[in-house]
Amino acid sequence: MVRVMLGGTLKSAAGGRSEFDLEAGDIRELLTRLGELCPELKHRLEKGVAVSIDGRIYRNAWFEPVPPDSEVFILPRMSGG
Amino acid sequence: MRFEAPETLDAAVTLLRGETGLARPLAGGTDLLVQLRAGFVEPDLVVDLKRIPEMRHITAENGGFRIGAAVSGAELGEHPELKRSWPGVVEATELIGSTQIQGRASLGGNLCNASPAADSVPAMMAAEATVTVAGPDGRRDVPVEEIIAGPGKTSLARDEIVVAVNLPPRPAHSGDAYLRFIPRTEMDIAVVGVGVSLTLDDAGLCTHARVALGAVAATPILVPDAAAALIGTAVGEDALTRMAAAASAACRPIDDKRGTKVYRIKVAGVMARRAAELALDRARSRS
Amino acid sequence: MSRHVSTTVNGDAVDFLCEPEETLLDVLRDRLALTGSKEGCGSGDCGACSVMLDGRLVCSCLVLGPEAEGRDIETIEGMADGKGLHPLQRHFLEQAALQCGICTPGFLVAAKALLDRDPEPSETEVRYWLAGNLCRCTGYDKIVRAVLSAAAEMREA
């Protein structure tokens, strides 16, 4: 079980719910489960998000493993100037 | 558009006179080329005046100076005698634009472009400069302040050319200064510009003064009240305060992207005072 | 109506045809393929088109092509003399005084004009002389240092 928290502005996008417990071995599984648990988020997830695993941020990395006891935040995706 | 570069004044006047469409004299070109590019003017004829020798020389004459209208700011700054006599006029001209602009921009062009914010004009007005104007009927000398008629407008006829700027001789204990306010240190158009010229007697009393302001009205303006506040005084604290107040009172500015009315009025007084102090220092140190 | 203009560019006699309203910058870039001079503004506010005209530093965007008749023009392309880079060019490189490099030709031409007349300028003099050359990348620090150190080297040479 992984505890997934919504960070930044995604919290308000999910109808107020900001924490989810789900089974996922990697980022792709995590995002798929999250979309199932929270359909309001699906659009944002498809458009692209960043995933923070223990403070390290991944922008696009389906196959990055998610260790079971890690701290996971879903964030808006960043770019820059 | 046609381009001509005559080598005599007569030829230039003839060209201007003969053009049925719009003709534009070209001195340094630092304003004209910007206007051409922006499409503000679409002349049929451009007459380059820089190949006319007398427009390119600085001559010491009767104790004063005769400065060809197409002499560049850089050339003015390289003339030690002129700089010694009229530091304010030279500095005002050197404030026009960058080093690159200085290589081209001229007193004649700065005057005839007729911008209310032209840096050299208040300095020339304070200096009691005249300009020599050539036209089909010969030449005439006109006070600088009579040339600019409004923003972008001069009192010159379409076939008249400003040939030279004449600066009068300098009595002992005289000094002039030009200061402007700009937001940056360089490259801006004056938000307020002030030219001050004054002469002291041996006792240090001001016997003669002229104060002119730029960028605070539709044209650069002479402010006789500001001058009067100095004349007959030792140019002390009271006189300077009254002079600054008179300068502010004379302003008829507009609000625009470079400054507000309120700001211009207030800063005109500040800059007038600073310019007067600088002119005073110069007058005192100049025997 | 095109005009024929005879001039000297970087020491070579050059003839070109141009329309009267074309600027010297247009002529250099489009007719003579000397694209080292850049157009950053077209109004004399950025200095990227700086060239020497009869020994004077000017913005070539504020000179009409026909005005160049009989004149002597020096551009960035003439700065390295064939034997090697000018000390200013070298110091700009060694001190990372350029980032994107678009303003660099203008700065070099302007800085050379300064050092040709004043071999020992102060930092303030360098800054004011170069105030008509805009740079958005460097904050000017390394440019000013490069000019000062090139000047020092040239004085010792």
Place this chain on the structure above:
Amino acid sequence: MQLDAKAPIGDARFQQVGTRPVRPDGVDKVTGRAKFGADQKLPGMLIGRVLRSPHAHARIRSIDASKAEALDGVKAVVTCADFPDIVSGEVMAVESDESLRDIVYNVMARGKVLYEGHAVAAVAATSATVARNALSLIDVDYEPLPHVTDVDAAMRPDAPILHEDMFTSGVEPTPDKPSNIARRLEITLGDVEQGFAEADFVVERDFKTEAAHQGYLEPQACLASFAEDGQAELWCCTQGHYSVRNACARLLGIDISKLRVTASEIGGGFGGKTTVFIEPVALALSRKAGRPVRLVMSRDEVFRATGPTSSTSMWVKAGVTKDGRITAGEAVLKYQGGAFAGSPVEWGAMSAFACYDLAHVKVVGYDVVANRPKAAAYRAPGSPMSAYAVESVVDELAAAIAMDPLELRLKNAAREGTQAAYGPKFGPNGLVATLEAARAHDHYQAPLGPGQGRGVASGFWFNFGGETCVSMNVAGDGTVTLSIGTPDIGGTRAAQCQIAAEELGIEYGQVRAIVADTSSLGYNDTTGGSRVAFAVGMATIQAARAIIEDLCGRAAKIWDISPDAVVWEAGAARPASPNAGDFDPLTLADFAKAAANTGGPIAGHSEINAEGAGISFGTHIADVEVDVETGRVSVTRYTVIQDAGKAIHPGYVEGQYQGGAVQGIGWALNEEYIYGEDGRLQNPGFLDYRIPVASDVPMIDTVIVEVPNPGHPYGVRGVGETPIVPPLAAVANAVKDATGVRMTTLPMSPPRVLQALDEAKDVPAEGGAEGSEG
């Protein structure tokens, strides 16, 4: 050979990294040879020009180009009819969520013009003069509409509406009336009310900032050539030629692989060249005319029609205890992003309080549209404005409890393990190190003159990595070429050559790097977000290591030993130990000579999505002198202290710090978009859009702090964005220190400062640092 990512920085293991070599593209740039966007020509080339709206907001009733088309020398005219009408919701590509409909609408107006300068039509003609004349022959019938340019005015219920189909997202229930608020967003951590209840002092302030432009010296420029067989070439100055290719191919309706985009040398970007403006137009003109078309923007067009940053209206509230604990931070941020949704308010909101370890944070953001050009990214998009507001309020908190502002920041600084208001816990980072370096710097102790003041501020940026490909080839003599796919905006090629030389153990001068076109390498994300030194560096390391692995294998075969018994050291394959055998080392040159006999050409490549970018913090110290009679502010001394993780080329790192700081100083003091009542931009040129000139600024001191990023083999963090974040507040705090007046509007132009000074004279001296005692 695996480098230890956690090895201390300054370790002698680096031969190349940390040195300051001359860049490989340098000589071309000091001799005028380098080809920028407007420097390219093709035979038969036409000149393009764009007709732009004189109105801030108007309906287009009709466009009649027949007279222009009939003019001698005109070869093509295009309008929105030449571009697809894209349905809402389609995003540009997987790598960007920018709306394609907005891109095409911004490239060429459709139905309505939304800002002065909005493109309406374009022509290609045999000369610039003909093109200019042709524009004047295009009749556009406009129905002017009411307009709005101010962010607060645009949010009012009675404001003129730009998009009838814009309904604010992020509010429940979704409104049934259209508005100019594209989106409301919110970030919360803890409970701010509880936090404010714990405070001894609470300060709240309103702020406004005007839009600033990136001010790159090179206007947008491109040369398009569309062949009869549907293949096309595009030469342009851009921060990302791959994203240009993708957008143009979609807008032209051609296969992506049929369009090859070559990035010219780029004359500055700072975020402003991350999207398309004239490139699809030039391609459409070229296709229609059957000839190459060059399209170059004038400076006036750059200001009116490319993307500046947002103007903003902000409110910030923060509380502090007497002993200096910041108890809560709250903000409302309204960012106007021009005529289309997508202001960087989200980044402003996420970064607003990022420098602080706070238990209670709430930030509400609004993405607002107005009749101005569509905002583009500008260096740390969105962050400088919210940092200005927050760092100004933090300065007031310090004053309220009479604590040194650096002390207060150190007491509350984000550290490793701090939970950011936007979610994750921070990894190792350099904020505390920059604050301590600031406190120890002689600048912070130096005495101030009369009329002078000193301010400090910190700033943050996220940084990211992104998709990256590089290709490395060993030539017949053992020298190396490296192809990268990210335009080099300030020393990238030099840094990548250093990294390649470091890994291969060869001299810097033996590597030459080039920027490859879009057909030569796989997709690369744009140069931006401070990603290039980090991400491309990672790819270059991998490509070099692939070569080394290949060569160690070849050496094993040559020597007939096990590949495990071969190591790569100091530029050569060597037996791993005396036991492995006694063989002379084989250098790159040796392998290059024997390439054909040992397996063919020697090359390495890397295709990655670089993850693990390290966050970035910086702290700035500014001294100013204020002329109280004119309101003029001069910066007299300035120091930038920032964490680089590891500086590959310290000269270019310093350059990023200095350039960003001076851009921030410009934004703070004199740069602004000035609109008239008519909705037209009043200052579309460098004369009145006043970027700092050389005489405006002092030398910019720099201190490079190196707290390694564990996500990079050398510890590299991006450095380009953060330097623009602190200056706005650092300068404002210095002005406050010098005059006692808090400037809450940017820029702090002389009229604004003088007015504030005059108003301060009219009210009695403030007590208790203007804070309400909580």
